[in-house]
Amino acid sequence: MTAVGGIAVLLLAGACSSDDDSGSAGGGGVDQVVYMTNFGMLGRDAYAICAEDQGFFADRDIELDIQSGSGTEENLALLISGQVDFTPTDLVGATIAAGDGVEGFKAVAAIQQNNLSAWMSVDPDIQSPRDLEGRTIGLPTGAVTELLFPTYAELAGIDLDEVEIEAVAAADLGPALGGGSVDAIGQFVVGQPTISLAAQGAEVNVFPYTDYVTDLYGVALNAATSTIEENPDLVERFRDALLEGLEWSLANPEECGQIFGEFDESVNPDLAVGELELMVPYAQVGDAELGSFDRQRVAQMIATLEAAGAVPPGVTPEDLVDFDMAP
Numbered sequence: 001m002t003a004v005g006g007i008a009v010l011l012l013a014g015a016c017s018s019d020d021d022s023g024s025a026g027g028g029g030v031d032q033v034v035y036m037t038n039f040g041m042l043g044r045d046a047y048a049i050c051a052e053d054q055g056f057f058a059d060r061d062i063e064l065d066i067q068s069g070s071g072t073e074e075n076l077a078l079l080i081s082g083q084v085d086f087t088p089t090d091l092v093g094a095t096i097a098a099g100d101g102v103e104g105f106k107a108v109a110a111i112q113q114n115n116l117s118a119w120m121s122v123d124p125d126i127q128s129p130r131d132l133e134g135r136t137i138g139l140p141t142g143a144v145t146e147l148l149f150p151t152y153a154e155l156a157g158i159d160l161d162e163v164e165i166e167a168v169a170a171a172d173l174g175p176a177l178g179g180g181s182v183d184a185i186g187q188f189v190v191g192q193p194t195i196s197l198a199a200q201g202a203e204v205n206v207f208p209y210t211d212y213v214t215d216l217y218g219v220a221l222n223a224a225t226s227t228i229e230e231n232p233d234l235v236e237r238f239r240d241a242l243l244e245g246l247e248w249s250l251a252n253p254e255e256c257g258q259i260f261g262e263f264d265e266s267v268n269p270d271l272a273v274g275e276l277e278l279m280v281p282y283a284q285v286g287d288a289e290l291g292s293f294d295r296q297r298v299a300q301m302i303a304t305l306e307a308a309g310a311v312p313p314g315v316t317p318e319d320l321v322d323f324d325m326a327p
Contacts, residue, residue, distance in 0.1 A: 138185045
């Protein structure tokens with residue numbers, strides 16, 4: 001299903017729930033807010049749970065209902081329809097959605113200054129991008145890792161004609177690599193601990209796309225444009241609470257991992273700790289303020305996606321980011 005098609009279906013469902021009371025309370029008191037994680041309950045999303053646990057939302061008169069997300073397409077649909085108040089999504093995916101004509105959302109904070117896309121291998125003979133030639137890489141269809149791989153390959157000097165690309169579902173990437181049915185997989189940098197576990201503890205070599213494809217942001221916090229216009233104070237309070245939680249979680253990964261494990265007993269706290277530790281250099285980059293955007297970098301990201309054929313001409317930084325609302 002295309003981004004526009006999937007979002008249209010969910011928007012129709014949202015229109016049938018006009019009496020939904022999950023949004024902000026407004027007019028003083030405590031705001032009831034629905035927050036949806038980026039994708040499932042993974043360690044890279046633990047900062048929201050830890051922000052709630054540490055009272056950062058309560059300090060700002062926000063009561064949080066945290067729900068498990070399903071990725072960029074569905075998360076944006078639920079956000080735009082008013083069924084969710086805030087959600088993080090990959091900014092590359094949000095750019096593609098905007099290029100498909102999806103409107104009604106804006107990013108208000110950058111959770112990750114650099115994109116987490118990477119490819120991984122446990123084969124000791126694969127030590128550089130060129131070593132992929134003559135090998136098979138598993139990529140999830142429609143994922144950012146698949147979308148950007150041709151651009152990465154060109155910049156890294158890989159002859160794409162010499163690489164076999166196999167479609168592998170996201171949930172099957174670890175087993176496919178560990179079982180040897182593929183030589184490499186597309187993943188996110190923070191997924192290394194999970195992939196290592198799936199590969200029975202084998203050493204995982206990680207090759208970030210950002211080694212060659214620069215100016216790509218990672219996950220960003222989104223709000224509906226209607227919320228930004230009608231209740232900017234709530235957006236600011238939520239943004240600040242979440243970023244305080246992000247900063248605390250990156251500084252205290254082990255404690256946050258334990259909190260996350262208590263919130264959802266199905267998760268492995270140790271894997272959550274590993275993901276948070278790996279996320280540090282992607283969320284905190286140089287002198288950039290945590291959560292901030294650079295308009296020129298956003299424009300360059302759009303240009304990169306245009307060159308890759310992922311978005312049509314015409315998408316602007318202002319279509320994606322509310323620079324007045326961002327830190």
